[in-house]
Amino acid sequence: MAPRSRPTARQVRLGTELRRLREAAGLKAREVAGLLSSTSAQMSQVEAGFAGASEERVRRLAAHYACADESLVNALVAMSTDRTQGWWEEFRGVLPPVFLDVAELEHHATFLHEVVITHVPGLLQTPDYARAVFGYMVPELPESELTPRVEHRLRRRAVMECDPPVPYRTVVHEAALRIRVGDRELTRAQLRRILDESERKHVAVRIIPFDTDHFAGASAAMMHVGGPLPRLDTVLRDSPSGTAFLDAESQLQRFRRLFRKVERASLDPIRSRDLIHRLAKEL
Template sequence: MPVRSHVTARQLRLGIELRKLRERASLSSTEAGRLLGTSQAQISNIEASRVGVSADRIRTLARNYSCTDGALVDALVGMASERPGGWWNEYRETLPTNLIDLAETEHHATALRVAQVINIPGLLQTADHARALFRESVPALLPHEIEFRVSHRIKRQSVLYRKASPFPYTAIIHEAALRMQFGGPATAKAQLEHLMAMSELSNVTIAVIPFNGASFPTSGHGIDYDYGPVTQLDTAVLETAHGSALIDSAARLEKYRLTLDRMESAALGSNQSRELIHRIAKDL
């Protein structure tokens, strides 16, 4: 297969998971190449996602690596069979790569759970709220750069409106985020009203942690946890000052699942959360 001109987040993840299988089998890339009837360089290229890999080769590699997890192998075959491209590619020349990777990861997730302490989750933001946030970026963004980011953020929200397979989405939001008035009172009120409307969707759950709620673990960073078809293919996305970081380590994924569990246990139920959002909006 030809060498790729650019590698997507999904292609990189496939290579990473194949490398994990090989390392679990305690095989070197040279040994793996010999078993496959190819070279060490070809195995390295596959694991670095510089070249594609067929479904048959993935199944052969899995057998060579003594992987008996059929669900994982099927999921990896599915990743290899995906057609390249998606709506996010139209932004590849105008937005940072981490934003493209974020949209692609969300698109392929089976469910999403997020936690935010200061900000409203991106998939629940109105265009005006998002625009107000981007205007405060450091360094400052030009007007057209802000609009590219707003457009990208709104298009990401399409995962919440899938008709064929509704996308289960749980947002854990601290009361502090609800009381931030980015863009001024009118924009903040419209944002809260939008949250209440979104909470009525059957696939969306909004849970608010009140100021007087129980303590919970957090670093202050937002956490997006994208569930894959199997647990091994979950992805945690951390928001940092330098952009989004995608986490695939099993130990770290377990840590973030437990963190989200504890944050959700500290939150109000859906009805109480909706009532609190309504009271805050009423005061604006």
């Protein structure tokens, strides 16, 4: 089978976990290649996500690496055999691959924890809000690129509307609610959307008011995506150079602590709703 030209983030993660198991066993790729009648180059392609790994191969590798974590092995097998063709595939070749990677990651999530400081969370945005955000890009996007981005953002809401929905917790700074990416009516409609979504049993929205003391977490924006096991969680962070997918255990531990710290600084869901109501009335 020819190598993939561009593996997805999920395929890369499978390869990364297989490499981590090999390294934990103290083995070199060339030592393992013989077990599978393969080559070091082919092993490197598997571990980089450019080549797939069958269920049999994943289980043989795990046994050779003396991995006794059956839950982990089963989770890796599920990743290797997954053939889901989700709605995001409609955007392949239309949007940058990272858009598809994010949607696929959310589709398989066991929970979503998000912190946003300057923008309303993407999963809670109205169509007009999303269009205003994407429309502000420099250079300005042509309509042929703007419209698919808005549609993709709205369709990501599938994870909140499926059965069962993915549990979603978000901490939003008051700044994100006050910044008017459009006019007053757009902002009012966006606040109403947040209030409506916050009434869902699987959604928790917490606000950090401007008058909160000792909050220096302006750089805490992130999305923590739960995997089938904590080891398989992923943290997404946006930067001017793009979206980073972080999955090293030390990074995951750091961002788990950071989310808990930011959440402690926020209002509880009831008081958060009261604050959103007051902001809407001010408009």
